Amino acid sequence: MNTIASLHKGEIGYISEESLDFIPLKLLEMGCLPGAEVELVQIAPLKDPLYICVNGSHLAIRKETALQIQILKSEILHV
Amino acid sequence: MSKNDIKVALIGNPNTGKTSLFNQLTGLNQKVGNYPGVTVDKKLGVSKLSSTQNAIITDLPGTYSINPTSIDESIVLKTLLKKDIKESPDVILVVADVENLKRNLLLFSQIKDLEIPTVLAINMVDQMNRKGITIDLSLLKKELNTEVVLISARKNEGIKDVKAAIIRCHVAAKASPLCGINNQIDPDYFTKLKEISPNYSLYELWLMVTQNNYPETVTKEEKEKLLAFKKDVSKLKKYQHKETIYRYQEINKILKKTYIVDKSKAKDLRGNLDRVFTHKIFGYVFFVFLLLAIFQSIFDWATLPMDLIDGTFAEISDFAKSNLPAGVLTDLLSEGIIPGIGGVLIFIPQIAILFLFIAILEETGYMSRVVFLMDKIMRRFGMNGKSVIPLISGTACAIPAIMATRTIASWKERLITILVTPFTTCSARLPVYAILISLIIPDIKIFGFLNLQGLVLLSLYALGFATAIIAAYILHKTLKIKTKSFFVVEMPNYKLPSVKNVFFEVVEKTKSFVLEAGKIILALSVILWFLASNGPASFDNVEKNTIENTANQNFSEKELQQKIASIKLENSYIGILGKTIEPVIRPLGYDWKIGIALITSLAAREVFVGTLSTIYSVASGDENTATIKQKMASEINPDTGKKRFNFPVGMSLMVFYAFAMQCMATLAIVKRETKTWKWPLIQLFGMGLLAYIASFITYQILS
Numbered sequence: 001m002n003t004i005a006s007l008h009k010g011e012i013g014y015i016s017e018e019s020l021d022f023i024p025l026k027l028l029e030m031g032c033l034p035g036a037e038v039e040l041v042q043i044a045p046l047k048d049p050l051y052i053c054v055n056g057s058h059l060a061i062r063k064e065t066a067l068q069i070q071i072l073k074s075e076i077l078h079v
Numbered sequence: 080m081s082k083n084d085i086k087v088a089l090i091g092n093p094n095t096g097k098t099s100l101f102n103q104l105t106g107l108n109q110k111v112g113n114y115p116g117v118t119v120d121k122k123l124g125v126s127k128l129s130s131t132q133n134a135i136i137t138d139l140p141g142t143y144s145i146n147p148t149s150i151d152e153s154i155v156l157k158t159l160l161k162k163d164i165k166e167s168p169d170v171i172l173v174v175a176d177v178e179n180l181k182r183n184l185l186l187f188s189q190i191k192d193l194e195i196p197t198v199l200a201i202n203m204v205d206q207m208n209r210k211g212i213t214i215d216l217s218l219l220k221k222e223l224n225t226e227v228v229l230i231s232a233r234k235n236e237g238i239k240d241v242k243a244a245i246i247r248c249h250v251a252a253k254a255s256p257l258c259g260i261n262n263q264i265d266p267d268y269f270t271k272l273k274e275i276s277p278n279y280s281l282y283e284l285w286l287m288v289t290q291n292n293y294p295e296t297v298t299k300e301e302k303e304k305l306l307a308f309k310k311d312v313s314k315l316k317k318y319q320h321k322e323t324i325y326r327y328q329e330i331n332k333i334l335k336k337t338y339i340v341d342k343s344k345a346k347d348l349r350g351n352l353d354r355v356f357t358h359k360i361f362g363y364v365f366f367v368f369l370l371l372a373i374f375q376s377i378f379d380w381a382t383l384p385m386d387l388i389d390g391t392f393a394e395i396s397d398f399a400k401s402n403l404p405a406g407v408l409t410d411l412l413s414e415g416i417i418p419g420i421g422g423v424l425i426f427i428p429q430i431a432i433l434f435l436f437i438a439i440l441e442e443t444g445y446m447s448r449v450v451f452l453m454d455k456i457m458r459r460f461g462m463n464g465k466s467v468i469p470l471i472s473g474t475a476c477a478i479p480a481i482m483a484t485r486t487i488a489s490w491k492e493r494l495i496t497i498l499v500t501p502f503t504t505c506s507a508r509l510p511v512y513a514i515l516i517s518l519i520i521p522d523i524k525i526f527g528f529l530n531l532q533g534l535v536l537l538s539l540y541a542l543g544f545a546t547a548i549i550a551a552y553i554l555h556k557t558l559k560i561k562t563k564s565f566f567v568v569e570m571p572n573y574k575l576p577s578v579k580n581v582f583f584e585v586v587e588k589t590k591s592f593v594l595e596a597g598k599i600i601l602a603l604s605v606i607l608w609f610l611a612s613n614g615p616a617s618f619d620n621v622e623k624n625t626i627e628n629t630a631n632q633n634f635s636e637k638e639l640q641q642k643i644a645s646i647k648l649e650n651s652y653i654g655i656l657g658k659t660i661e662p663v664i665r666p667l668g669y670d671w672k673i674g675i676a677l678i679t680s681l682a683a684r685e686v687f688v689g690t691l692s693t694i695y696s697v698a699s700g701d702e703n704t705a706t707i708k709q710k711m712a713s714e715i716n717p718d719t720g721k722k723r724f725n726f727p728v729g730m731s732l733m734v735f736y737a738f739a740m741q742c743m744a745t746l747a748i749v750k751r752e753t754k755t756w757k758w759p760l761i762q763l764f765g766m767g768l769l770a771y772i773a774s775f776i777t778y779q780i781l782s
Contacts, residue, residue, distance in 0.1 A: 020320060024565055028323045029144040031182045041350075045359035046455040049464070051570060056179045058349075058570040060451045060464075065565070 002073050004052060004066040007040040013071030014038070015054070022068040031055030038071060085134040085249050086167070087126075088158060090190065091174030092183050093141035094444070094571035096202040099232035100174055101138040102579050104241070109583070121154075122587075128242040137168070143182070145189045145286065146319070148565065149488045153292075159193055160283060160294045170249050171197045172241070177204050177212060177229075178572070180338055184223075184330045185323070191225065191257035192282035196248045198226045200241050205231040211341030219337040224255060233577050258329050260285065264321045275304045289315055352573050356448045366449060370471070373436045374540075377475075381428040388428075392421030410612060411605070419604030422683055423597040426476060429506040431589045433475035437468065438584040442576035450568050460548050461555025462499075463492040463566065470496070470547060473503035474540070477745045478596050479588050481752055491560040495551050497752060498762060501745055502547035504540045504737070507684040511736050512539055514688055518711055519729035542737050546769075596683075596744035603682035603743055610652040611679075611693075621647050648693055653678060667735065667771070668728040668778040670716070680741045687736075727781035731774040739770035 007013050015023075017034045032038070032054050041058065042051035048063040089104075091097040101109075105124025122138040139158060140151035147153035161167045171190055175183030180201065191197055207213070220227045226244040230237030260269065260282060272288070273281045278296070287293050288308045297305070309315065356362055399413040440446045446468065454464030465487050472480035480500050487493040504512075513536075520532045614621075625643045634642065648654050657675035664674050676690040688707060695710035714723040740746065746759040753759070 020324075021317070023320075024567075025146060025316075025319055025323065026143070026148055026565065027567060028320060029146070029185055030567065030569070031185075031327075033324060033327055042353055042357050042451075044357065044451055044455060045362065048455045049451060049566065049568075051353075051357070051451060055181060057182050060447070060454070060566075060568040060570055062454070062566045065567070 002071050004038060004040065004050065004061075004069045004071055005063050007038075007071070007073075009040055009043055011073075012037055012039045013073050016070040016072050019068065019070040022070075024065065027059075027061065027065070027069075030059060031057040032059075032069065038069075083132070084125075085128070085132065085245060086169045087134045087136045087245060088168035088171050089136055089138045089174065090155060090171060090186065091141060092143050092176065092179075092186060092569075094569060095141070095174045095176040095183065096232045097138070097141055097174045098580050098583070099577055100172075100200065100202065100230070100238075100241070101136065102583055103232050103235055103238050104134075104136055126242065128246055132246055134170075134242075134245060136172075142186065144186055146290065150485050156286065156290055156292055159190070159195070160286060160292060168195065170245050171195050172245065173197060173199050174232075175199060175201050177201050177207055177214070178210055181327070181330055181334055184334070185326055187223070188257045188326045188330060189282070191223075191255075192260065192280065194254040194256055194280040194282075196252055196254045198228065198241065198244045198248050199223065200228045200230050200237070200244075202230050202232050204229040205234055205236070213339045213341075215337040219333070222333040222337060223257065256280065256282065258326055260322050260325065263325050264318055268318075272308060276301050289319055348573055353448070353570075356445065357451060362448070362452050366452065373433070374474070376436075377429055377432045380432055384428040385425055388421065388425050392417060392424070396421075411608065414612065415605040415608030416601070418689070419601040419608075419682075420597075422604060422686065423593060423600050425685075426506050426596075427589055427593070430475040430479070430592050431585055433472065434479070434585045434588040435581065437472060438581040438588075439576045441584075442574070442580060444571040444573045447568055447570050451570065454566065454568075460551040461492065461495045461558075462551055463487050463489065463496070464568065466492065466496040469500050470503055470544070473500045473505060473547075476505050476507075476592055476596065477501045477503070477742065478748050479592050481745070481748050482591065484752070488565060490562040491558060492562075494560070494753065494758070495554045495558070497749060498554060498758065499547040499551045501740055501742065501762065501766065502543050502550060502738070504543040505684075505742075507742065508539075508736055510685040511680075511687045512536055512733060514708060514711070515724070515729045515733050517708055518724050519726045539733060539737060542734075546738065595748060599744040599747055600683050604686075607653065607679050607682055607686075610656070611648055611654075612651060614647075614651040614655070621650050645694060648675070666778070667774040668731045668782065670723065673732070677735075677741075680736075681743055683744070684736060684741050725782075727778050730781055731778035734777045735770045735774040737770075738766055738773055740766035 002013065004013065004015075015032065015034050015036050015038055020034050023032055023034075036055050038052055038054040040050060041053050044051070044060075049060045050063060050066050051058070051060050052066075053059075089097060089101055101122070101124060104126040108125040110123055124136045124138070126134045126136050128134050137158070139155045142152040142155050145156050145159065147156050158166075158168070159171075171193075173183075173187045173190055175187065187197070187199055201214070214229070216227060216229065226248045228237055228240045228244050230241060232238070269281060269285075272284050275284060276297075279287075284305065287297065287305050291309070293302055293305070356365065396413045396417045399417060400409065403409040403412070437446075440449075449467055450464035452464075453467045457464055457466050466484070469480040469483045472483055477500050480503075481497050484493045484496045484500075487496060516532050516535050520535050523531050525531055525534070622643050625646050626639070629639065629642060653675055654671070656678055657671040660674045660678075661669075661671040664677070669677070672691070672694045675694060676687045679686045679690040691711060692707045695707065695714065711724050712722070715721070716723045716725075740763045746763060749759040749762060750756055
């Protein structure tokens with residue numbers, strides 16, 4: 001199963017409806033909603049944390065959190 | 080403050096320019112208070128809304144939602160749930176960032192459901208053109224059913240409109256919920272919840288249940304009923320998730336009609352700068368060079384004002400001594416209180432300059448990138464990317480540094496940061512290092528360009544940081560604290576720092592140091608003065624005996640006075656204390672004179688230098704390092720017949736000062752922040768033991 005952690009730098013995914021229960025409330029409140037487009041903007045030099053952009057919010061989250069958030073990978077290339 | 084003043088609570092997400100708006104509304108009419116029972120600073124300011132109407136504005140900590148995850152954020156919830164007429168806000172002013180309106184409106188929607196009159200100020204509208212954003216303001220007002228104002232706080236635009244909107248909103252006093260959470264999620268459940276009390280809005284009751292936070296006005300009966308709703312925790316969690324999604328659905332519906340972004344225009348600096356600042360090699364290189372540059376400027380800029388403060392207080396002290404009638408009160412003033420105040424103020428230049436840099440780094444948005452870069456490294460040591468800021472601040476003073484840990488949500492990571500911060504080399508250690516280095520390290524250049532003395536000072540800084548990191552690792556492995564460690568940091572847009580915000584930030588941090596540390600340093604200075612100028616019964620004869628004993632030695636009046644002062648100190652309570660601990664500190668290479676200086680260092684470490692200058696009877700008012708240095712250099716150890724401050728003793732002392740927890744003011748702050756004496760005591764004894772063992776080993780190996 002794909003999660004935010006399996007995205008490559010610059011790649012986009014869509015947060016799956018199933019992960020709703022696994023997203024911490026705080027992240028949900030910051031715009032990490034099921035169905036939302038999420039872009040992996042940058043990976044920290046030591047592979048953790050991850051810098052994502054979702055719903056207009058630019059956030060750094062730890063890999064352990066990213067692993068809980070399932071996504072559907074899109075075929076659409078980021079332009 | 081009068082009864083007619085409107086009480087306004089200022090709320091918003093972090094990085095929305097909330098502080099800028101607060102500064103624009105209140106100007107210099109600010110003061111910092113405390114929230115009862117918690118340690119978070121409460122910023123209040125008075126704003127003149129119109130010729131007849133004032134408002135008291137409370138700047139609440141930045142938060143993304145009312146549901147708190149850190150101490151700072153829990154203040155917001157507590158303030159909003161208050162039903163006390165004196166405390167509860169009349170109007171809430173929500174600040175939102177125009178670029179990220181959707182997320183900002185989540186907090187707005189929660190606040191609206193509390194049914195308190197609310198004004199929404201959309202900030203940074205000067206960026207709208209560049210970002211391709213258009214807003215239908217009148218429709219947005221209608222949809223949100225509230226006053227909405229477009230502002231640009233930094234450019235001081237729209238502030239008048241905000242003031243007018245606050246008055247209109249207060250007069251109209253209409254407050255209706257925006258979403259109303261019950262109807263969609265579970266109508267039965269929420270109808271029952273609402274039936275508990277008519278005095279609160281449904282959302283307030285829901286917050287009491289989910290956050291386990293009950294205002295004093297809730298009756299015992301009501302609380303029992305509310306507690307019954309808490310039983311099914313997984314249900315609560317599920318409903319909270321549903322609530323958030325529902326809120327976003329409502330917000331999306333509204334924004335679709337009122338807010339348009341032309342994405343082709345939304346290009347900014349962010350990407351390019353991020354690529355540089357978070358680069359796997361260049362990111363760290365830049366950070367290290369930035370730190371070095373900051374420290375270099377602190378040393379360069381702070382020396383002059385510090386010398387000025389030092390000199391001024393010596394003069395005031397002399398002036399008081401020679402112009403006031405001789406007596407105990409004059410001595411207390413000139414030898415206890417005035418030097419005590421001087422001992423506090425001397426640190427202000429270094430602290431203010433360091434906080435100037437930190438404020439600029441935070442304002443520009445760079446600090447979040449540092450947190451991002453450092454999180455993984457710091458986590459290995461049980462800390463958090465956010466711990467970097469306290470550890471850097473600690474090089475000025477541990478007190479504001481420890482207060483800066485409040486943003487760390489995980490208790491274990493925060494506690495470890497608090498416990499190890501005092502290892503970083505604070506500005507009070509510098510005078511001690513400076514004089515010891517100049518005594519024992521030759522002033523030569525190695526490889527033709529590296530100053531050896533500077534290199535030793537640099538390695539002492541490195542020693543401080545390294546010990547902090549190692550201690551953190553040990554604590555990480557031994558402390559059995561289970562906390563939910565959850566980490567999320569917003570990466571804000573880069574922007575130029577606002578002079579006003581930086582200025583207020585520096586003033587506030589410096590003030591908190593002066594007030595928090597100041598009172599303890601001052602009190603200890605007075606106590607130590609008493610112990611140093613009084614002694615057992617025989618003490619009173621010291622002066623007479625000294626005059627008699629030295630009658631045939633042809634001392635000048637000045638030399639005689641110095642001699643008396645020195646012998647008095649030896650026979651005072653503090654001298655006796657020094658002699659009592661001598662057997663304990665002898666294995667470290669110290670005698671009772673150094674022992675006295677160790678004890679007086681409890682006020683602040685730099686008192687070490689002043690105490691030695693008294694013991695070695697350096698004329699008062701002549702406390703420049705050159706003379707003390709000469710005295711210390713010529714001091715002989717009677718056991719060996721060689722110099723007292725030789726290489727082994729000097730190194731042993733520096734190691735001791737690097738590790739020992741000698742600062743009472745820091746201990747007091749740790750007690751306040753951790754709410755128990757357990758942790759400061761662990762610091763005191765743990766660091767003391769480490770200092771003793773390390774100094775012992777240093778001395779024994781070198782000598």
